[in-house]
Structures are given as C-alpha cells and as structure tokens.
Amino acid sequence: MKQIKLILSDIDGTILDDKNMIDGGLKNNIQKLRQKKIPFILASARSPKGMVSIAKKLDVLDNPIACYNGALVVKNLQAEKYTTILSHELKISETQQILNILMNKFPRIAINLYSGSNWYVENIDKWVKIEADITKMVPIETDLTQLVAKDKIPVHKLLLIGETSEIKRVKQFLEEANYSDSSFYLSKDNYLEITNKQVSKEKALRELVNYYEINLSETMTLGDNFNDVPMLDLAGLGVAMQNAPEEVKHHAQVTTKSNNENGVSFAIKKYALKE
Structure with missing residues (x-):
C-alpha cells in the first residue's frame, strides 16, 4: 500500500458517535x-454552517470541506465569504416538479432546502x-415554492425527512419519475437526499486529488453509509466503520472499529501514521 497523502472522512456515524460526540483521539x-x-478533509451531507463547529473543534478550517456530499466544496469556512472550489446545483425545473409532488402526495414529509x-x-x-438539534443550525422559514420560482439562489440539496x-x-x-438531472439516496433510513446527478463524494475526491496534485492510490476514505460507497470504491484505501451496513463494508478494503470506539483514530494510526 502506498503512503497515504490525503484522507477524506464522513462525519455522522463515522467521526461522530451515536451521541454526536467527536472521536476522542481525532484532534491529536x-x-x-x-x-x-x-x-x-471532512465530507458530509451537511451544509457549510452545519460543519463549522466540527471543523473548528478539529482545527481543519483551513482545509477544503466537502458539503452536501460534494455538491459544494469550499475552503476558508471560517471566513464570512468562504472560497468555493466546486459547486453543482439542482435543476430548477426539476426542483419545482419535486416540490409539487411532495406537497400534494406526501404532505407529512419535512422538506429542507439548502x-x-x-x-x-x-x-x-x-x-x-x-435536525436543528443535531446540526446546531436555525432554519429560515419561507414558502419554498415561491423561493425556487424566483430562481435567484442555487439549490444544492433537498433533504426529505419522515417516517422510514x-x-x-x-x-x-421519485426514482420512477426518471428525472434526468436529479439523484436520490438515503443517508439514514428516514433521510432522503436529493442532489444533482453530478454530485457524489467520489467526484469530490477526484476534485481534491487534482487540487492537491496527488494520485487516487495515495488516498484514504472513511465512511459508514450508502452515500459513502462511491468514495470507498475509488480511494486507494477505502475504510468502512464497524457500524456500517454489511453491504457498505463489502465496498471497503478494510473495516475499522465502530464510531463508538474511535474507529477513525484507529484507522488513521494504523494506515496513515503507521503507529
């Protein structure tokens, strides 16, 4: 195995335990x-604001951060106006159609637009x-249909939450509707993420490899869920958490300890620091 030169890690269920506490040895x-x-580098379905506190605690604010599973990759997250490295948005016409379907056919679903x-x-x-308790963010209440109709803001992600x-x-x-530019995947059993089809942690990893001018074989990725599979497949070393579903583990080369056992720190020491 080549020397690891870049690590891309998921957040929830990976560096955070089941009580949303950060891996105890990770900062060190x-x-x-x-x-x-x-x-x-942190990679998550979360928004930039939802990642600031974690990035600050880990002292990685000066590193790129992959938000919305790679729909938005930014740097200098602590700055009032962060630097955008990469941005992929949902198509407005498809977003409008999806909102209409949800509000008419699935009114109990919570729609979150980022x-x-x-x-x-x-x-x-x-x-x-x-979600607000988890991310420590405060949402803006507004008419989503009117917001999208104005077509003045990029829509990086829709998050649908409801009963499993x-x-x-x-x-x-939604999958049977065959939208040409939107993809749908579960980040939790009751969390459905909608992003542009060009978005994935795999593509974010490719962008970061170019950014740092290294090879994919020199990267390590860590994750615990189905939206992590593309980056686990692509990396030089894909590491699944012990708490990941068995199907996800099959896409990783190795499995580390669980998120409740500081599994990310264990993998870093074993494979990157070689301690």
Missing part, C-alpha cells in the same frame, strides 16, 4: 497528520427540530 491524530502534511450556507423550510415541525416507511415510498415514486 489530525495534528500528527498535519506534521506529515497529510490533509484531513442553498450555499442557508437552510430553508416551510415550517418547523418535529423532524426539523431534530413513507420515505421509502417517496424514494420509489
């Missing part, structure tokens, strides 16, 4: 990586409150 290990000039660092919702229901059974029905319905 990131400092060791920095000494070896190995960037540790644009840049902003989070928009129709109203604050129980699902939105749960209903989310599965929504996913099947």
Whole structure:
C-alpha cells in the first residue's frame, strides 16, 4: 500500500458517535497528520454552517470541506465569504416538479432546502427540530415554492425527512419519475437526499486529488453509509466503520472499529501514521 497523502472522512456515524460526540483521539491524530502534511478533509451531507463547529473543534478550517456530499466544496469556512472550489446545483425545473409532488402526495414529509450556507423550510415541525438539534443550525422559514420560482439562489440539496416507511415510498415514486438531472439516496433510513446527478463524494475526491496534485492510490476514505460507497470504491484505501451496513463494508478494503470506539483514530494510526 502506498503512503497515504490525503484522507477524506464522513462525519455522522463515522467521526461522530451515536451521541454526536467527536472521536476522542481525532484532534491529536489530525495534528500528527498535519506534521506529515497529510490533509484531513471532512465530507458530509451537511451544509457549510452545519460543519463549522466540527471543523473548528478539529482545527481543519483551513482545509477544503466537502458539503452536501460534494455538491459544494469550499475552503476558508471560517471566513464570512468562504472560497468555493466546486459547486453543482439542482435543476430548477426539476426542483419545482419535486416540490409539487411532495406537497400534494406526501404532505407529512419535512422538506429542507439548502442553498450555499442557508437552510430553508416551510415550517418547523418535529423532524426539523431534530435536525436543528443535531446540526446546531436555525432554519429560515419561507414558502419554498415561491423561493425556487424566483430562481435567484442555487439549490444544492433537498433533504426529505419522515417516517422510514413513507420515505421509502417517496424514494420509489421519485426514482420512477426518471428525472434526468436529479439523484436520490438515503443517508439514514428516514433521510432522503436529493442532489444533482453530478454530485457524489467520489467526484469530490477526484476534485481534491487534482487540487492537491496527488494520485487516487495515495488516498484514504472513511465512511459508514450508502452515500459513502462511491468514495470507498475509488480511494486507494477505502475504510468502512464497524457500524456500517454489511453491504457498505463489502465496498471497503478494510473495516475499522465502530464510531463508538474511535474507529477513525484507529484507522488513521494504523494506515496513515503507521503507529
């Protein structure tokens, strides 16, 4: 195995345990990586604001950050106006059609719209409150249909939250509609993410490899869920968490300890720092 020169890691279920606490040894290990000039880059379905506090605690604010599963890759996240490295938005016409379907056929689903660092919702229901508690963000209440119709902001992601059974029905319905530019995937059993088809953590990894002028064989990725599979497949070393579904583990070369056992730190020490 080649020397690791870049690490791309998921957040929820990976560096965060089941109580949303950060891997206890991670900050210290990131400092060791920095000494070896190995960037540790966060990749998540979260928005830029939803990643600031974690990036600050880990002291990686000066590294690129892949938000919305790679729909938006930014740098200098601490700055009022961060630097955009990469941006892929949803097609407005498809977004309008999807909103119309959701509001008419699936009214109990919570619709969350993300644009840049902003989070928009129709109203604050129980699902939105749960997400706000996790991300420590405050959403903007507005008429989503009117917001999209104005076509003045980029739509980086729609997040649909509801009961697991209903989310599965929504996913099947939208997939059968055969939208040309939108992709649908579960980040949790009851979280359906909608982004441009050009978006994935795999593509974010490719962009970052070009940015740092290294080879894919020199990268390590860590993740725990189905939206992490593309980057686990592509990396020189794909590392699945012990808490990942078995199907996800099959796409990784190795499995580390669980998110409740500081599995990311364990993998960094074993494969990147070789301690």
